[in-house]
Amino acid sequence: MNVVDIESGFQEKIDKDIRIEPRDWMPDHYRQTLIRQIGQHAHSEIVGMLPEGNWITRAPSLKRKVALLAKIQDEAGHGLYLYSAAETLGAERDQMVEELHSGKAKYSSIFNYPALTWADMGAIGWLVDGAAIQNQIPLCRCSYGPYGRAMVRICKEESFHQRQGYEIMLVLCQGTPVQKAMAQDALNRFWWPSLMMFGPPDAVSTHTEQSKRWGIKRFTNDELRQRFVDMIVPQAAHLGITIPDPDIKWNEETQHYDYGQINWDEFWQVVNGNGPCNKERMEARVNAWKEGAWVREAAMAYAEKHQHQSISKSQAV
Amino acid sequence: MKSWPLYEVFIRSKAGLHHKHAGSLHAADAQMAIENARDVYCRRNEGASIWVVLSADITASNPNESAELFDPAEDKIYRHPTFYHVPEGVKHL
Numbered sequence A: 001m002n003v004v005d006i007e008s009g010f011q012e013k014i015d016k017d018i019r020i021e022p023r024d025w026m027p028d029h030y031r032q033t034l035i036r037q038i039g040q041h042a043h044s045e046i047v048g049m050l051p052e053g054n055w056i057t058r059a060p061s062l063k064r065k066v067a068l069l070a071k072i073q074d075e076a077g078h079g080l081y082l083y084s085a086a087e088t089l090g091a092e093r094d095q096m097v098e099e100l101h102s103g104k105a106k107y108s109s110i111f112n113y114p115a116l117t118w119a120d121m122g123a124i125g126w127l128v129d130g131a132a133i134q135n136q137i138p139l140c141r142c143s144y145g146p147y148g149r150a151m152v153r154i155c156k157e158e159s160f161h162q163r164q165g166y167e168i169m170l171v172l173c174q175g176t177p178v179q180k181a182m183a184q185d186a187l188n189r190f191w192w193p194s195l196m197m198f199g200p201p202d203a204v205s206t207h208t209e210q211s212k213r214w215g216i217k218r219f220t221n222d223e224l225r226q227r228f229v230d231m232i233v234p235q236a237a238h239l240g241i242t243i244p245d246p247d248i249k250w251n252e253e254t255q256h257y258d259y260g261q262i263n264w265d266e267f268w269q270v271v272n273g274n275g276p277c278n279k280e281r282m283e284a285r286v287n288a289w290k291e292g293a294w295v296r297e298a299a300m301a302y303a304e305k306h307q308h309q310s311i312s313k314s315q316a317v
Numbered sequence B: 001m002k003s004w005p006l007y008e009v010f011i012r013s014k015a016g017l018h019h020k021h022a023g024s025l026h027a028a029d030a031q032m033a034i035e036n037a038r039d040v041y042c043r044r045n046e047g048a049s050i051w052v053v054l055s056a057d058i059t060a061s062n063p064n065e066s067a068e069l070f071d072p073a074e075d076k077i078y079r080h081p082t083f084y085h086v087p088e089g090v091k092h093l
């Protein structure tokens, strides 16, 4: 078989919805695209723990604290499922971490915004995890087996994240006027960055076409963004708070909510490292990695010593 | 420093079922791999038993040879009950 035959055989498998598994032949570009996307996704889960970690010690009750801890622990798990999915493609874990730290690899820009008040824990669960779910559900059917399987596991866990966030918002909205104002303020600050989580508009999105052909992406950025808006508008109405966009209105013709212009300059600023917390987030990650080095080394030294001991023991028998 | 080796994790979700591949993780040794697997793959009662094995110790069939490996079974229709004729009216067969 020549290269063209192999490539068209690969596309045929994808068109028939047959999953690609780690040791199957795949075009190099498919492999690299997945390593980049899965890596970026894994980094987002890991960095995403930071804004919420900020509130663990200040959660208003034990109930909120255990929920927040459990959610953050899930995000760590999500990062780990995804790193190991990327490793099945030949990526090295240490190199992925290194690329995050050096700024070569990206992560979701939403995590470069600060979590200023307790209401932000509500807004993040409701909006940020809500947006993540919209992105992730179609990825459960991704053509690459290990990525799809990781997403199935992740999606099962995400729904609690969104619900606990919405419940935080609900309680605040039913509380004192000051508490409700806090919820409104959190929505004001997280609304637009949440819309940006779906990535640039279709007209300028560079990877969408190829990713669709390869069965990595099932919907475009704008399609997913629209679904998100349609989901959130009635939920906000139920809370009794206002989405900070005067252009939001129901469109009878399209059967969707219209929304206003997204500030893409801000998006690119944040992606390129100039968001409010980019520096802080990376410093936290790099420090954790550096300060944990002795633990990794000690565990390895212990494991090696232990192994020598058990070898000499079994030889003695 | 060299990084921790990769382990494949298999989980039995409850007694009576097979262990099933759940994913992989890095750990310094097998004991740590089991402890990490508890936290990474069993946060919601997904497990009753865990196996871990060094990924490097797994021998896998080659996907390029799948055809040769599996096609001997393809034409053996006599291995299936539907191959055999059962007369009308005969029960429990």
Ligand SMILES: [Fe+2]
Residues within 6 Å of the ligand: A045, A074, A075, A078, A132, A154, A158
């Ligand atoms: Fe997550």
Ligand SMILES: [Fe+2]
Residues within 6 Å of the ligand: A075, A129, A132, A158, A161
């Ligand atoms: Fe989440």
